[in-house]
Structures are given as C-alpha cells and as structure tokens.
Amino acid sequence: MDKLSLGTLGQHLQTLRQAQGWSLSQLAAAAGIAKSNLSRLEQGNGNPTLDTIWRLAVQLKVPFGTLVAPIAVPLGEDGVEVRLLDQGKDRPQVDAYWMRCAPHTLRLAEPHTPGARESLILISGTLEAGPEGDTRTLSAGDTLTFAADRPHLYRTEDTWATLLLSVVYQEESPS
Amino acid sequence: MDKLSLGTLGQHLQTLRQAQGWSLSQLAAAAGIAKSNLSRLEQGNGNPTLDTIWRLAVQLKVPFGTLVAPIAVPLGEDGVEVRLLDQGKDRPQVDAYWMRCAPHTLRLAEPHTPGARESLILISGTLEAGPEGDTRTLSAGDTLTFAADRPHLYRTEDTWATLLLSVVYQEESPS
DNA sequence: ATAGAACGTTCGTTAAAAGGAACAGCTCGA
DNA sequence: TCGAGCTGTTCCTTTTAACGAACGTTCTAT
Structure with missing residues (x-):
C-alpha cells in the first residue's frame, strides 16, 4: 500500500505557503507553532502531530486532506x-x-x-x-x-x- | 476558525473500525501501532502523529481527510x-x-x-x-x-x- | 468451576515532536 | 559602516505521543 512520504508534504507545505505570500515566520506565528517546527516540516523531516497539521491547514485555507493527500503516488515506473x-x-x-x-x-x-x-x-x-x-x-x-x-x-x-x-x-x- | 475536536476523531475512528468488523487489537496490529495508542485515540485523548493517522486511514480504506474532517469543510464565503x-x-x-x-x-x-x-x-x-x-x-x-x-x-x-x-x-x- | 483466549483498559518507560533561543544570511535606511 | 529588521536555519530543552507489558473483563470450551 501507499507509504507515507514526508518529503512531498514538505514541498507541498512550502508551495502553498509561498503561493499565498506568507513567510515561514509569519505562518508559524499565525498558526501558533514554533517556526523551528515548521522549518523542519518543510524540509521533509519530522512527523507532524494532528494538531500541527490542523493549524497549518486552517491558516493555509486548505481542506486538510490537500496538505497530505498528494503524497499518494500511485505509479511511476515509467517516469x-x-x-x-x-x-x-x-x-x-x-x-x-x-x-x-x-x-x-x-x-x-x-x-x-x-x-x-x-x-x-x-x-x-x-x-x-x-x-x-x-x-x-x-x-x-x-x-x-x-x-x-x-x-x-x-x-x-x-x-x-x-x-x-x-x-x-x-x-x-x-x- | 474551526478548532480541532479530538472527540470526533475518536468517535469516527471507532465507528469506522466497528463498521468493518475489526477489533481494536486487530486494527492496531494490522496498522502496526500499539493498541494502547489506538485505545487512547478512540477515547478522544491524544494527538496522533501523521504517521499514525496515515496507517489507520490505509487500513480503514478511507481517504484520510475523512478520518479527521468527516464533513467536508466548504471554506467558501460565497458557497x-x-x-x-x-x-x-x-x-x-x-x-x-x-x-x-x-x-x-x-x-x-x-x-x-x-x-x-x-x-x-x-x-x-x-x-x-x-x-x-x-x-x-x-x-x-x-x-x-x-x-x-x-x-x-x-x-x-x-x-x-x-x-x-x-x-x-x-x-x-x-x- | 476453570483454564484459555479473546476483548479493551491502564500503567511506566522510551523515543520523538514541539518549543525556545541563538545563529548566519540578507535587505534596507540612516 | 553600522544597526535594525527581516529571512530561514540549527542547536538544546521540554513536553508528550508511542510503545510494551500488565491488568481486569467477558465469553467459550473442556
């Protein structure tokens, strides 16, 4: 079955954040989490808590699943x-x-x-x-x-x- | 904005599990997590890790967001x-x-x-x-x-x- | 009755996620 | 050129989620 890839979550987080013109510090403050935490997540390290993901999804105005769902990578044998x-x-x-x-x-x-x-x-x-x-x-x-x-x-x-x-x-x- | 309700997650977790005829021990084993962990989550305490939610969603065969945000969150002011x-x-x-x-x-x-x-x-x-x-x-x-x-x-x-x-x-x- | 095997719970321990401060880098204005 | 303000990063500390074993149940079979 699908495996959890944290790298893609990080990329997606960063993409969404930048698309909405937030800086890392701003988003972390608005979401009420430490910016060290957000930094680590965007780098693809770490395994965020539901609470953390939730706070980020709210600030990014994303239906939550969007933040992490694109992780599913069904196929890719042929590039x-x-x-x-x-x-x-x-x-x-x-x-x-x-x-x-x-x-x-x-x-x-x-x-x-x-x-x-x-x-x-x-x-x-x-x-x-x-x-x-x-x-x-x-x-x-x-x-x-x-x-x-x-x-x-x-x-x-x-x-x-x-x-x-x-x-x-x-x-x-x-x- | 919406606040994270831990209770609803637990209820949905339990509902989904029982609907598919799993026992708590079985599901925990299949998902590869400690059953004490799952027990706590179903009781509404705790703040699961993305990895944990992911493993459960895979076993329960739900699109992930369903576990947390059972009702779609249409965050549009104008529909x-x-x-x-x-x-x-x-x-x-x-x-x-x-x-x-x-x-x-x-x-x-x-x-x-x-x-x-x-x-x-x-x-x-x-x-x-x-x-x-x-x-x-x-x-x-x-x-x-x-x-x-x-x-x-x-x-x-x-x-x-x-x-x-x-x-x-x-x-x-x-x- | 009674041993066995499930069930779901509670506990103490350990691994790790989140917090907080210090850090290097960059831009801007005095 | 200096500093104030921001960027995002990297430590170290604190908090806590996850683990694993023990526990009280219930139900079945011997």
Whole structure:
C-alpha cells in the first residue's frame, strides 16, 4: 500500500505557503507553532502531530486532506506520476487527474471505452500528446481535447511536463 | 476558525473500525501501532502523529481527510470552494485550481492581468461560465477557454458543480 | 468451576515532536 | 559602516505521543 512520504508534504507545505505570500515566520506565528517546527516540516523531516497539521491547514485555507493527500503516488515506473484529483458523480462519468512526466519519457495509453474523450491542460513544460498518428505539441497554458477510444500517447522531450487531465466516458446508451 | 475536536476523531475512528468488523487489537496490529495508542485515540485523548493517522486511514480504506474532517469543510464565503492544485514554473505562468460551487451560487471574478486566459474542465454538475455577456453553459466533461482579462463569472443553477480551472498569465513583454 | 483466549483498559518507560533561543544570511535606511 | 529588521536555519530543552507489558473483563470450551 501507499507509504507515507514526508518529503512531498514538505514541498507541498512550502508551495502553498509561498503561493499565498506568507513567510515561514509569519505562518508559524499565525498558526501558533514554533517556526523551528515548521522549518523542519518543510524540509521533509519530522512527523507532524494532528494538531500541527490542523493549524497549518486552517491558516493555509486548505481542506486538510490537500496538505497530505498528494503524497499518494500511485505509479511511476515509467517516469510518469499520476494522481486522481476527483471523480464526477454525474453522467457522463468524468475522472480528473494530475499528471507529471519526466523528461524523455513516452507513455502509451490503451484505448478507453468507446466514445471516451480526454481533455488536457498543460501547466508547465512541453508535451506531445494525442491519438497515435495525430498528436499535437503543447506548451504551458495550452489545452487539447481528443478521442480517447483509440491508442494514445504522451511524450516529453527535454523538459518535465505537468498537466491536468480529464477523461470523459461516453454515456452508455440505455438500450 | 474551526478548532480541532479530538472527540470526533475518536468517535469516527471507532465507528469506522466497528463498521468493518475489526477489533481494536486487530486494527492496531494490522496498522502496526500499539493498541494502547489506538485505545487512547478512540477515547478522544491524544494527538496522533501523521504517521499514525496515515496507517489507520490505509487500513480503514478511507481517504484520510475523512478520518479527521468527516464533513467536508466548504471554506467558501460565497458557497465556492477553491484549492490550488499546482503552479507552473515556466513562461507563461499557469495556475491550476480545483473548484466546487454550491447550487444557486454566483461568483464574480475580477479581471486578471492583460492577456490572461482561463480554461475550465467540468467534472460534474452544470455550470454557466465565461466573460460577462458571453457565457456558456457546460455539463460534465465539457471544456471552455476564454479571455480572463475581463470580468467573468461562474454560476450554478440547481446542482453542484465541480471543475478544474487553469489561469494562463500572458507573458510580459520585457520592455 | 476453570483454564484459555479473546476483548479493551491502564500503567511506566522510551523515543520523538514541539518549543525556545541563538545563529548566519540578507535587505534596507540612516 | 553600522544597526535594525527581516529571512530561514540549527542547536538544546521540554513536553508528550508511542510503545510494551500488565491488568481486569467477558465469553467459550473442556
């Protein structure tokens, strides 16, 4: 099963803090914890208490699980890291993923169910993606939607690529 | 803001455990923690470590946040909950958000920097979104890209709406 | 009844998380 | 150039969460 990685928690803490313009000292003071404590956590050392995590989550205005959930790293054998962000509960069914590809990696994806479509939003880096034989090259900020009921691929060259990905499964015709 | 209630954690811990037919000793052993530890937690005393919570969440097969914040904490003043997913480090700068809107809510957004664009992927529900006066209605799986350097809005009717949102900031011309 | 094996509790000990002060580095203004 | 103020780090100390063994229960089987 998933193992607890403290390093990613630290990175995420730091990212959130800086994104909201806090300094380490400020956040620690606001949360009511010692800044030595926060410093250690951001470095990936230590094993925070629920109380500590809670105080930080409140100040960062994050639903708590966000602080630590991204630790789950389902796969990564091929230089690709994927995490499930959300699953729609409507029809059609939609799965939302966050995905990061290392440089010089190629990920081949099997066809999804008939009629399925994928939409990508590239956050950083450069990525070639799409159905085999009909791929596009995206740079940061670009979006792409394509039919995912055929074999498709994701390929990086010299850079990392980070993207949001959604899979829309075609509604089944109620015969 | 919300305060950490230790009692509720204990109750939920016990409820989940019993619902799955575990005994306290069994769960403690499976999770690899001392049963004295688990006992104390269920009684509402104590302040568990992230490692401890993690091990329990894995065994109980709950998404972690469920253990602590059983009821989702929509920390939106206006019925809108937003979390930062990621920030691109390239040019152009891209911010990625996850967003959930309660039924019958209207969110008005100020213009971003000139040239900024937003892309949406709707995960579930129905949402009307876009620049003021030029909005589109999206259903699950739909995508939309629009200029975000004008006032724009997000509006729900009878349903919740969950979506991914990215803001692409136009690269500044280095004068 | 009675030994056995579970259950969940309570205790003292130990490992470690949190606190607090001192530290080096940097920026800004006098 | 000096100092005041901030950044984040690294110690050392105090607090406390986690451990492990012992305990009082209850239930079953012999």
